[in-house]
Amino acid sequence: MKKHFNIHVSGLVQGVFFRKNTVSRATSLGLHGFVMNLNDGSVYIEAEGNANALEDLVNWCQEGPSQSKVENVTFEEGTLVGMNGFIVKS
Secondary structure (H helix, E strand, O other): OEEEEEEEEEEEOOOOOHHHHHHHHHHHOOOEEEEEEOOOOOEEEEEEEEHHHHHHHHHHHOOOOOOOEEEEEEEEEEOOOOOOOEEEEO
16 A cells, blocks of 8 residues: 655754665665755655555664764655655755
């Protein structure tokens, strides 16, 4: 069953290739959506796809790439919007 997750990741997550690695991870999981930096230093992700793949992405966000230091990950289910591909938004 397809779902849509809004994910917020805080900590040392900017300037450590978090967005690039998120795109790679999400794409490998067959997810669609986007990732972007927020002004407060956190990262915001919207992703759609298989529920298990979304849970895998949330779990990956708990650690992130090796250079990151994730402090907190929150997510909520959103409304499916039919996203295609997975991109970095600025």
